[in-house]
Amino acid sequence: xxxxxxxxxxxxxxxxxxxxxxxxxxxxxxxxxxxxxxxxxxxxxxxxxxxxxxxxxxxxxxxxxxxxxxxxxxxxxxxxxxxxxxxxxxxxxxxxxxxxxxxxxxxxxxxxxxxxxxxxxxxxxxxxxxxxxxxxxxxxxxxxxxxxxxxxxxxxxxxxxxxxxxxxxxxxxxxxxxxxxxxxxxxxxxxxxxxxxxxxxxxxxxxxxxxxxxxxxxxxxxxxxxxxxxxxxxxxxxxxxxxxxxxxxxxxxxxxxxxxxxxxxxxxxxxxxxxxxxxxxxxxxxxxxxxxxxxxxxxxxxxxxxxxxxxxxxxxxxxxxxxxxxxxxxxxxxxxxxxxxxxxxxxxxxxxxxxxxxxxxxxxxxxxxxxxxxxxxxxxxxxxxxxxxxxxxxxxx
Amino acid sequence: xxxxxxxxxxxxxxxxxxxxxxxxxxxxxxxxxxxxxxxxxxxxxxxxxxxxxxxxxxxxxxxxxxxxxxxxxxxxxxxxxxxxxxxxxxxxxxxxxxxxxxxxxxxxxxxxxxxxxxxxxxxxxxxxxxxxxxxxxxxxxxxxxxxxxxxxxxxxxxxxxxxxxxxxxxxxxxxxxxxxxxxxxxxxxxxxxxxxxxxxxxxxxxxxxxxxxxxxxxxxxxxxxxxxxxxxxxxxxxxxxxxxxxxxxxxxxxxxxx
Numbered sequence: 097x098x099x100x101x102x103x104x105x106x107x108x109x110x111x112x113x114x115x116x117x118x119x120x121x122x123x124x125x126x127x128x129x130x131x132x133x134x135x136x137x138x139x140x141x142x143x144x145x146x147x148x149x150x151x152x153x154x155x156x157x158x159x160x161x162x163x164x165x166x167x168x169x170x171x172x173x174x175x176x177x178x179x180x181x182x183x184x185x186x187x188x189x190x191x192x193x194x195x196x197x198x199x200x201x202x203x204x205x206x207x208x209x210x211x212x213x214x215x216x217x218x219x220x221x222x223x224x225x226x227x228x229x230x231x232x233x234x235x236x237x238x239x240x241x242x243x244x245x246x247x248x249x250x251x252x253x254x255x256x257x258x259x260x261x262x263x264x265x266x267x268x269x270x271x272x273x274x275x276x277x278x279x280x281x282x283x284x285x286x287x288x289x290x291x292x293x294x295x296x297x298x299x300x301x302x303x304x305x306x307x308x309x310x311x312x313x314x315x316x317x318x319x320x321x322x323x324x325x326x327x328x329x330x331x332x333x334x335x336x337x338x339x340x341x342x343x344x345x346x347x348x349x350x351x352x353x354x355x356x357x358x359x360x361x362x363x364x365x366x367x368x369x370x371x372x373x374x375x376x377x378x379x380x381x382x383x384x385x386x387x388x389x390x391x392x393x394x395x396x397x398x399x400x401x402x403x404x405x406x407x408x409x410x411x412x413x414x415x416x417x418x419x420x421x422x423x424x425x426x427x428x429x430x431x432x433x434x435x436x437x438x439x440x441x442x443x444x445x446x447x448x449x450x451x452x453x454x455x456x457x458x459x460x461x462x463x464x465x466x467x468x469x470x471x472x473x474x475x476x477x478x479x480x481x482x483x484x485x486x487x488x489x490x491x492x493x
Numbered sequence: 494x495x496x497x498x499x500x501x502x503x504x505x506x507x508x509x510x511x512x513x514x515x516x517x518x519x520x521x522x523x524x525x526x527x528x529x530x531x532x533x534x535x536x537x538x539x540x541x542x543x544x545x546x547x548x549x550x551x552x553x554x555x556x557x558x559x560x561x562x563x564x565x566x567x568x569x570x571x572x573x574x575x576x577x578x579x580x581x582x583x584x585x586x587x588x589x590x591x592x593x594x595x596x597x598x599x600x601x602x603x604x605x606x607x608x609x610x611x612x613x614x615x616x617x618x619x620x621x622x623x624x625x626x627x628x629x630x631x632x633x634x635x636x637x638x639x640x641x642x643x644x645x646x647x648x649x650x651x652x653x654x655x656x657x658x659x660x661x662x663x664x665x666x667x668x669x670x671x672x673x674x675x676x677x678x679x680x681x682x683x684x685x686x687x688x689x690x691x692x693x694x695x696x697x698x699x700x701x702x703x704x705x706x707x708x709x710x711x712x713x714x715x716x717x718x719x720x721x722x723x724x725x726x727x728x729x730x731x732x733x734x735x736x737x738x739x740x741x742x743x744x745x746x747x748x749x750x751x
Contacts, residue, residue, distance in 0.1 A: 142647040149632075150656055154663045185536050312564050312591060315621025326592055333595035424535050427587055427599065429567070440587070442572045453570040455587070460568075463624040492647060 107135055110474070114143050118221050118478040121488030123462065127474065134477065137469035139462060144492035152452040156418025157183050158257065160449070164439075165251040167454065168490040170213050173206040173242075174432035175490075176255040181336055182428035182439035183257055187393050187421055194384040195259035196337045201272060201375045202245070202254065203337070203430075204368040208279055209238045210433035210485075211365050215286060218358070218482035222299050227286050234282045237275050244271065258394040259387030269376055276369055283365060290358070300355040304468055304480040307352065314467065315460045318435025320484060323360045324352035330431035342371050354483040392419045418447030427455075434458055434485050456490040514539050516598055519559055520551055530603070540585075540599035548602055549613045552586070555598070556618065561590035563598055566615075569625035571633040573606065575659040580606040584635060586615070586622070604635075614640035632657035 107130045114122040122143035128136035148167065152160050164179045165172040177199065184191065191199075212235045216228035239249045244265045246254035254261050290296045306316070308325040321328060329346040331339040347363040349356035388394055395414040396407035413419075423445040429438030435457025442451040461484050469477050513521075516539060517532045524547045531542040543551055555563040567587040574581045582604050590596040604610050614637035616623040626637045627646040634655035637643055644650060654661060 142645075142649070145647040147656065150661075150663055153659075188536070313620050315566050315619070328592040333591075333593060334597075424533070425540065425572075425585075425599075426536050426538060427567075427597065436567060438567065440568070440570060440585070442583075444576070450574075451570070451572040453568065453585075455568040459624065460621055463621075467620075 106130065112474075112477070114140075119481060119488075120217065120486055123481075123486070123488055123491075125465070125469075125477065127469070127477070129474070132473050134469050134472055134474065137466050137477070139465050141459075141462070141488070141491050144488050146493065148493045149452055149454060152449055154448065156447045157421065157449065158414065158418055160452070161256065162251065162253045164454070165253055166489060167456065167493055168210075168432065168434065168437070168458070168487045169250055170487055171206045171210040171433050172250055172252050173202045173255065174210075174430055174437055176253060177203055177337075178428060178430045178432065178437045179439050180255045180257060181430060182426055182441050183421075185426045185428045186424070186441055186443055187257070187419075189258045189390060189393050190388055191259055191337070192385045192388050193338075194379075194382045195386050195388070197375050197378050197382045198260060198264055198386065199255060199337050200339065200342070201372050201379075202242075204372045204375070205238050205241065205272070205275075207368045207433045208365055209235050211361050211368075212238075212279070212282075214361065214433075214482075214485045215358075218479075218485070219286075219290060219296075221478050221482040222296065224290065224293070224296060227289055230282055230285055234275070234279050237278055241268070241271050241275060244268070256387065256394075258390060259385070261387075263386045269379060272372065272376060276372060279365070280369060283362060287362065297355065299479055300353065300358060300483075302353050302355075303476050304354045304472065304483060305352045306464070306468060310464070310467065314464050316435070316464060317457050317460065318432070318485075319357055319361050319364060320435070320461055322347065323349045323356040325350045330429055330436060334429070336428075336430060342374050344371050344374075354479055357483045420445060420447055429455065432457055434487070434490075435461060437490075454490075454493055456493065458484075458486040458488075458491045462486045462491055516555070516559070517541055519554075520547075523554055524551065538597060538599065540601055542601045542603060545602045545604055545612050548600070549615060549618070551600065552588075552615050553618055555588065561594045561596060563588040563590050563596075565589040565591045566619040566621045566625075567597075569615075569622050569629055571629050571635055571657075573633060573657070573659045575606065582606045582610050582633065582635065584612055584629065609636055610634065611636045611638055613638050614643075616640050631655070634658065 107128050110127045110129050111124060112127055113119040113124040116123075119125070124140040124143070126138040126140060127134050148163055151163060155163065161176065161179065164175040167175055183189070212231040216231040216235075219225075219227035242252050242254070243249050245268070246252040246261060306320060306324045310316070311321045311324045311326045316324075317328075325348060327346060327348045330336075331344075332346055344367045347360050347367065349360050391410070395411050396404070400407040401411055421443045423443055425440065425442040427438055427440045429436050431437075436455065437457055438455040440451075440453040440455065441449050444450040465477075465481070465484070468480060472480065514532065514534060517529060520529045520541065520543065524543075528544040528547045529541060530544060533540050552563075565588065567589055569587075570585050572583040572585060574583065584602040584604065586600040586602075588598045588600070590598075602612055604612060610633075612635060614622075614626055616626055616637070617639070623641070624646060626640055627643060629635050630637060630640075630643055631645040631647055632655055645652060648654075648656065654666060656665075
């Protein structure tokens with residue numbers, strides 16, 4: 097008998113997570129079910145809360161760099177870029193052109209890497225196991241490039257004030273070129289596996305539709321927003337690192353369902369490949385200093401330490417007490433793979449941030465689950481979470 | 494390096510006054526100059542300080558009547574200036590005008606930090622601010638009046654503190670209590686806790702320098718039944734020296750003598 101007929105509560109509560117493979121970390125959804133249809137969804141977060149913003153207040157600006165790799169561990173370079181961009185904006189540091197070009201390459205590689213993991217896990221959530229294996233192969237090659245640059249696979253901390261930690265390795269260009277080829281081939285393969293797959297289409301088409309109005313109202317950003325018809329990409333609207341000089345398109349879809357988000361991300365990866373190609377072509381001409389010079393905000397070159405007393409003092413001051421910053425507050429956002437990732441820094445003039453706020457895309461995007469889930473089946477929620485592409489490390493911080 | 498145009502203290506330079514941003518003009522015309530306390534255009538970013546009483550109306554007006562419409566909220570956060578006299582809490586709202594224009598705007602509501610801090614919630618106008626307001630409530634203790642579901646979000650619901658307030662120690666409070674209890678248990682005064690190898694307690698001195706190691710070593714010590722004096726040096730490896738040689742000077746002297 098239906099609920100309406102008897103008048104009594106026939107729903108049941110289901111706790112999905114926090115330890116659930118489809119929640120991509122430790123997210124708990126309190127689902128109110130009528131049969132298998134969700135009537136109410138309450139997301140609970142905070143299981144990974146590590147107090148990064150509090151820690152930031154006790155670290156100097158330079159020491160802070162390593163903290164933020166760990167938030168969105170699938171896209172560490174974007175985190176680096178957002179933070180370093182905010183510091184550079186606060187202190188008005190200039191970045192040499194060569195460093196900007198390398199940064200763009202790394203940022204787009206990060207986007208590829210993050211989207212590859214998204215594709216693999218999303219497909220696996222819905223039941224297509226083999227995609228996962230292919231994309232992780234390619235991801236590993238991109239991680240190898242990271243390792244060659246920074247010495248670390250994931251927590252790279254490679255972008256520093258005014259440029260890069262050090263120059264890229266000699267075989268950087270051929271390696272990136274190789275990975276461009278590999279990723280392109282892999283994408284083609286995955287596309288064949290999924291695009292015309294009837295199960296995939298049935299599980300994604302017309303499900304989890306986000307209306308365009310809700311995108312603005314609920315503060316959604318990134319591929320989700322664009323899949324619902326909002327033509328907004330921070331690389332275009334507020335360009336950084338010379339993105340305005342690259343020739344690329346921002347894909348937009350109107351449907352707003354899971355399939356649109358899938359399709360859009362694949363096009364976005366294609367565009368990333370194009371941007372990397374353009375940046376690689378610029379590298380030989382742009383070749384120059386990988387890190388700028390500044391008496392306060394950038395430490396002197398390592399090889400000067402043996403020759404100049406002043407450099408030694410600056411080096412020592414930089415790494416021990418940090419650098420004082422202008423008073424004021426700035427907000428700098430980048431188009432991370434998952435959406436608008438920004439850092440708000442409020443400086444009281446000292447060497448440490450007075451307040452540092454991380455505006456993570458996943459935090460706002462996952463809050464939309466409570467609106468979108470009702471009316472869907474439990475198995476659809478798994479697909480919706482996958483299509484939103486969340487990382488709990490950045491939600492909880 | 495300190496920027497002299499800092500309107501945090503209320504002063505606006507002539508240059509800025511000459512070219513008032515249109516957002517400021519709009520708000521001043523609508524709500525009166527008294528309600529728009531300050532503004533600052535710095536590093537290409539505009540932040541406007543407004544009175545708490547007009548917050549909801551100002552946000553609504555900027556969305557519905559202003560062009561371009563500030564229709565997207567990026568985040569809500571707070572900044573606790575406990576160092577000031579009297580201390581204040583800044584509640585910060587960051588808006589965007591989408592799509593396309595790339596304009597950003599920051600509204601700052603300054604509230605004195607005394608008793609319960611209350612501001613109006615804008616979660617009904619901008620549902621995107623819902624979780625952000627919950628976060629500010631959770632971490633700063635700011636109450637958002639009219640919020641549909643004001644609960645803690647990142648910390649457990651039973652947690653009593655608001656950890657991002659500036660008077661909350663970075664170490665956390667629970668650990669401090671644990672720390673102090675052990676110190677009391679071992680009868681070590683605060684003076685002796687400082688690093689002073691000669692007169693202090695070797696256990697406490699050596700482990701004091703490492704915060705995390707501190708606690709785990711203390712746990713280890715208490716589990717070993719350690720009572721405050723080293724009976725048998727060398728039992729765990731960290732103490733594989735005589736008590737007398739702890740002082741750096743003493744070590745040096747010994748080296749010279751031999």
